[in-house]
Amino acid sequence: xAHGTGTQVGDPIETTAIGKVFGAVRSPKNPLYVGSxxxxxxxxxxxxxxxxxxxxxxxxxxxxxxxxxxxKSLNPNIDAALYNLAIxxxxxxxxxxxxxxxxxxxxxxxxxxxxxxxxxxxxxVDDAASYLRSxxxxxHHQVLEDxxxxxxxxxxxxxxxxxxxxxxxxxxxxxxADAGALDRVSQVYLEYYEQNVAGRLDMISRLSYxxxxxxxxxxxxxxxxxxxxxxxxxxxxxxxxxxxxxKGKVPAIAYAFTGQGAQW
Numbered sequence: 506x507a508h509g510t511g512t513q514v515g516d517p518i519e520t521t522a523i524g525k526v527f528g529a530v531r532s533p534k535n536p537l538y539v540g541s542x543x544x545x546x547x548x549x550x551x552x553x554x555x556x557x558x559x560x561x562x563x564x565x566x567x568x569x570x571x572x573x574x575x576x577k578s579l580n581p582n583i584d585a586a587l588y589n590l591a592i593x594x595x596x597x598x599x600x601x602x603x604x605x606x607x608x609x610x611x612x613x614x615x616x617x618x619x620x621x622x623x624x625x626x627x628x629x630v631d632d633a634a635s636y637l638r639s640x641x642x643x644x645h646h647q648v649l650e651d652x653x654x655x656x657x658x659x660x661x662x663x664x665x666x667x668x669x670x671x672x673x674x675x676x677x678x679x680x681x682a683d684a685g686a687l688d689r690v691s692q693v694y695l696e697y698y699e700q701n702v703a704g705r706l707d708m709i710s711r712l713s714y715x716x717x718x719x720x721x722x723x724x725x726x727x728x729x730x731x732x733x734x735x736x737x738x739x740x741x742x743x744x745x746x747x748x749x750x751x752k753g754k755v756p757a758i759a760y761a762f763t764g765q766g767a768q769w
Contacts, residue, residue: 506557506616509541510548517582519617524588531589535600538591544574554618554626561614565632568612568652570597575701598652611635612648673706675713675731677739680723684747687725691744698739725749 507519523539531537542553542560549556564570572593579585579592599612612632619625633646679694681687702708709731729744 506561506614507539507541508553508617508619509539509543511541511543513580513582516580520583520585520588520590524584524590528588528590533586533589536585536589536591538570538593538597540571540573540593544576554616557616557618558628558630561616561630564599565612565614565630566647566649568599568649570599572596611639673732675709676717676728677713677731678716678726678728679744680720680726682723682725684725684749687727687747691727691741695739695741703739724751 527537542557546556570593572595576592576594614630616628632648634648637644679690681690702712725747727745727747731739
């Protein structure tokens with residue numbers, strides 16, 4: 506679990522260090538999977554290491570390595586092949602020592618988190634079931650001993666549940682500070698929609714939720730109603746015209762002098 510902020514300089518330095526430490530004991534068939542929770546939740550600064558640790562505990566318990574959200578292409582300065590590294594782009598069942606062997610192998614994750622002032626932390630976490638066995642102990646844990654036998658096709662289950670609920674219509678809402686900005690935002694989302702969302706009910710539903718609940722609501726807005734069965738039809742002509750819902754007050758400007766530097 507990398508610090509993985511997505512920077513042009515930082516990511517190659519971090520992955521090179523990881524590769525130099527672990528690459529020699531890996532192979533193309535058995536790579537070292539590298540991910541980062543920041544692709545899902547952004548940089549939580551002081552809490553980013555804790556978020557990574559929570560993710561890793563869930564991965565150890567479920568026995569499934571999740572994909573890096575919205576991953577498109579690897580930084581060209583990262584030589585993944587040289588160091589036998591892999592970026593998961595779909596859910597990966599935790600590798601066993603032998604795929605034909607029913608024995609459950611140890612699950613172990615290294616978690617990295619780097620501080621602004623150069624304070625770096627690295628935690629090594631094992632799954633509870635393996636630790637208990639290695640110590641000859643018994644106890645309660647949440648580890649799925651064999652995820653290969655317990656994981657189904659979650660996307661198929663999700664889409665079947667969505668279809669059973671009836672309507673496939675989803676409302677997409679965009680918001681911006683002025684009409685010009687709203688047009689630019691809409692165009693960017695159109696390209697993203699065509700490449701990543703169209704025809705996928707789960708992604709349409711997620712986009713609908715994110716736009717409505719996880720984005721700032723500004724004075725200019727527009728919307729579109731999307732049908733899953735005809736999801737690729739989204740265009741500027743199918744969107745509503747931009748409207749100004751309220752003029753509002755001109756926000757005041759405040760200056761903050763923290764004394765602690767730009768990281769505030």
